[in-house]
Amino acid sequence: MQRILKFFRDVGREMRKVSWPKRKELxxxxxxxxxxxxxxxxxxxVVDLGISELIRLILE
Incomplete structure (x- = not known):
């Protein structure tokens, strides 16, 4: 259980170091x-429609 708590404390510590984008950048x-x-x-x-039409023309 201690390892899990330490993990989440470490995650919180690292997240404070992150450089988050400003609202305009985001x-x-x-x-x-x-x-x-x-x-x-x-x-x-459009490509799918074109290929479908081409195949239809070939098979008719």
């Missing part, structure tokens, strides 16, 4: 990640 990073995810989702949806 917002910027979040927007960047969301825009990237949306871009790739649309990109792969």
């Amino acid at each position: 917002t910027s990073y979040t927007v960047t990640v969301l825009a990237t995810v949306v871009f790739f989702a649309v990109f792969f949806a």
